[in-house]
Amino acid sequence: xxxxxxxxxxAEFEVPETVSVAVCPYCGSTIWVQSGEIFKxxxxxxxxxxxxxxxxxxxxxxxxxxxxxEDLATSATPSEGTLHFVPLYLYQIKIRAECPENPHAGIExxxxxxxxxxxxxxGLTQEYRFPTRGRRFFEPRVxxxxxxxxxxxxxxxxxxxxxxxSRIRALREAYNECDNPRxxxxxxxxxxxxxxxxxxxxxxxGKEYYGLVDASDGxxxxxxxxxxSKRRQLLLGGTIGxxxxxxxxxxxxxxxxxxxxxxxxxxxxxxxxxxxxMLRMGTARIGKYRVK
Amino acid sequence: MSGGHVEEMxxxxxxxxxxxxxxxxxxxxxxxxxxxxxxxxxxxQAFTHPIVIVPGKARGLDRVFYEWLSIDEEMKHLKDKVVLxxxxxxxxxxxxxxxxxxxxxxxxxxxxxxRTRVIKTDKGxxxxxxxxxITVYVSGNYQDSYTIPLVARRAADRRIxxxxxxxYYGFLEKRENLQVPIEKVDWKDVxxxxxxxxxxxxxxxxxxxxxxxxxxHKEVEKRMNTEAREKAALMSPGWIPTFVSWHxxxxxxxxxxxxxxxxxxxxxxxxxxxxxxxxxxxxxAGWDGRKVYxxxxxxxxxxxxxxxxxxxxSGILGGAGLAGIYLGGEAAIAGGIGLVxxxxxxxxxxxxxxxxxEVEELE
Numbered sequence: 345x346x347x348x349x350x351x352x353x354x355a356e357f358e359v360p361e362t363v364s365v366a367v368c369p370y371c372g373s374t375i376w377v378q379s380g381e382i383f384k385x386x387x388x389x390x391x392x393x394x395x396x397x398x399x400x401x402x403x404x405x406x407x408x409x410x411x412x413x414e415d416l417a418t419s420a421t422p423s424e425g426t427l428h429f430v431p432l433y434l435y436q437i438k439i440r441a442e443c444p445e446n447p448h449a450g451i452e453x454x455x456x457x458x459x460x461x462x463x464x465x466x467g468l469t470q471e472y473r474f475p476t477r478g479r480r481f482f483e484p485r486v487x488x489x490x491x492x493x494x495x496x497x498x499x500x501x502x503x504x505x506x507x508x509x510s511r512i513r514a515l516r517e518a519y520n521e522c523d524n525p526r527x528x529x530x531x532x533x534x535x536x537x538x539x540x541x542x543x544x545x546x547x548x549x550g551k552e553y554y555g556l557v558d559a560s561d562g563x564x565x566x567x568x569x570x571x572x573s574k575r576r577q578l579l580l581g582g583t584i585g586x587x588x589x590x591x592x593x594x595x596x597x598x599x600x601x602x603x604x605x606x607x608x609x610x611x612x613x614x615x616x617x618x619x620x621x622m623l624r625m626g627t628a629r630i631g632k633y634r635v636k
Numbered sequence: 637m638s639g640g641h642v643e644e645m646x647x648x649x650x651x652x653x654x655x656x657x658x659x660x661x662x663x664x665x666x667x668x669x670x671x672x673x674x675x676x677x678x679x680x681q682a683f684t685h686p687i688v689i690v691p692g693k694a695r696g697l698d699r700v701f702y703e704w705l706s707i708d709e710e711m712k713h714l715k716d717k718v719v720l721x722x723x724x725x726x727x728x729x730x731x732x733x734x735x736x737x738x739x740x741x742x743x744x745x746x747x748x749x750x751r752t753r754v755i756k757t758d759k760g761x762x763x764x765x766x767x768x769x770i771t772v773y774v775s776g777n778y779q780d781s782y783t784i785p786l787v788a789r790r791a792a793d794r795r796i797x798x799x800x801x802x803x804y805y806g807f808l809e810k811r812e813n814l815q816v817p818i819e820k821v822d823w824k825d826v827x828x829x830x831x832x833x834x835x836x837x838x839x840x841x842x843x844x845x846x847x848x849x850x851x852x853h854k855e856v857e858k859r860m861n862t863e864a865r866e867k868a869a870l871m872s873p874g875w876i877p878t879f880v881s882w883h884x885x886x887x888x889x890x891x892x893x894x895x896x897x898x899x900x901x902x903x904x905x906x907x908x909x910x911x912x913x914x915x916x917x918x919x920x921a922g923w924d925g926r927k928v929y930x931x932x933x934x935x936x937x938x939x940x941x942x943x944x945x946x947x948x949x950s951g952i953l954g955g956a957g958l959a960g961i962y963l964g965g966e967a968a969i970a971g972g973i974g975l976v977x978x979x980x981x982x983x984x985x986x987x988x989x990x991x992x993x994e995v996e997e998l999e
Binding site for chain 2: 387400401403404405407408409410411417418446449451453479480481520521561582585586589590591592593594595596597598601602603606607608609610611612613614615616617618619620621622625633
């Protein structure tokens with residue numbers, strides 16, 4: 345840990361060694377750790393979903409799952425509700441590949457957000473589609489509402505990663521028109537966004553389960569749920585039924601074709617496709633839901 | 637939420653130019669539509685663009701939902717256990733951009749051609765497959781027009797919004813005029829939150845050009861493949877072209893914007909409901925109440941049907957498949973396909989039987 349002083353309000357606080365951009369927990373200023381400079385482009389997403397709604401969304405989605413016990417929504421009790429502000433870097437990609445006759449031979453223009461934490465929240469992946477638009481200016485008062493995460497990835501290194509594929513795309517487009525296009529890359533790092541998520545926990549029959557809900561639009565991002573014991577029996581029974589029916593129907597049609605034993609084996613082999621699905625769900629310790 | 641923090645950040649006060657009410661401004665706002673009087677306040681004064689609104693149902697949102705419940709084939713059987721949790725209307729800003737795209741394409745390809753010959757020998761006849769390669773040059777002009785719809789907003793839930801835009805496009809094509817200039821609408825009748833447009837018309841045009849080029853590219857590639865085959869076939873009568881491999885393909889794309897609509901504010905009714913405490917969503921077109929997207933419970937009956945389907949797929953296809961392989965000859969090929977189809981059928985049908993939601997979109 346390293347101690348730094350906020351050049352705006354003068355407060356001192358500790359940040360991990362790896363951090364290059366820190367957010368002052370007292371006044372909310374965004375500071376370059378190396379130079380102590382205050383950084384202006386800091387945005388935040390509106391917290392539109394209150395805890396109760398986030399919890400109800402999570403439970404409603406959990407109850408929807410086939411393997412969840414019937415009484416989950418009525419018997420579960422909320423055990424935790426933590427608001428997290430997750431840091432993202434916002435990039436503007438602005439690339440133009442120019443040919444002698446056409447200055448716009450290849451164009452890539454868009455915004456992109458990238459997780460700025462190297463250890464993200466459980467269930468939150470880079471694939472989650474963070475909206476790049478809809479942000480607003482940062483307000484320090486939101487700090488008091490939730491757990492604030494510091495960005496610890498190098499924003500400039502990430503920029504290289506973000507633009508490299510776009511550069512190739514722009515060039516590839518331009519190669520349709522000329523052999524040696526000139527590349528103009530004005531892509532840049534625009535700033536930091538903090539995005540809110542509700543961590544919702546609930547207890548069912550004495551066990552803890554975890555969920556993550558987008559606190560800006562209510563999407564249930566990730567959710568763990570118990571597997572009901574009756575559901576487990578149903579799935580295992582269904583598996584056996586599938587194998588048996590495969591064997592019997594296979595043997596039946598096989599005997600018509602003059603090869604009953606092969607028919608039986610074929611039926612069993614083909615049923616493995618379904619057996620895989622049913623066993624995976626029926627033998628899981630807990631169920632996991634992920635937004636598509 | 638007020639626009640107060642904007643004042644703090646920028647030291648500027650944003651007020652409606654017509655009624656003086658405070659405006660809610662975010663970093664992306666290009667035009668703020670005053671929530672009190674509906675006046676469009678352009679923040680970036682470099683341009684303005686007409687804004688029109690399709691007025692949504694002023695009241696009776698609940699009725700739209702319950703009407704769907706009572707007429708939908710599946711939902712009408714479930715409606716007694718359905719609880720409407722939340723329903724509201726938002727106005728989504730969209731553009732429709734017509735783009736003409738053209739290309740003077742050229743390319744060089746090698747086409748593989750085959751023919752089967754029946755050869756007579758002392759022991760009878762046998763067939764032989766012969767192969768030859770021909771290199772051809774392909775070039776030509778292609779031109780087409782595309783209408784690209786675009787949400788002038790952050791990528792909210794495209795799964796819900798896309799069917800809505802699609803549905804409204806039908807009205808535009810039929811020239812059914814539902815749109816009213818925003819200045820002329822009585823704002824007291826506009827119930828629902830208006831999402832401010834965040835993408836300007838120039839950016840919308842660039843995006844549309846990009847999309848049109850992508851669509852055209854696919855069409856041209858198809859055409860070039862056909863042309864290459866046809867050319868090669870013409871040069872060698874009696875031979876059938878099979879594969880085309882390209883040495884190079886040059887497909888430049890020139891675009892011209894033919895038309896961009898005003899920013900159209902489309903009303904969308906969005907509902908959350910539960911069925912036996914399971915949570916689902918549905919969306920309706922705000923102007924006529926037509927359902928454009930719904931998540932529905934998977935009924936016990938549907939699960940059982942899928943499961944029985946899986947039983948038969950595994951047993952019949954798998955059984956006949958492996959038996960067929962044993963029979964040999966052409967039956968072996970059909971048998972192989974049958975076995976794989978049985979495996980896949982069993983996999984996908986059980987997945988259907990176990991899924992958590994049935995999603996229905998507008999056709």
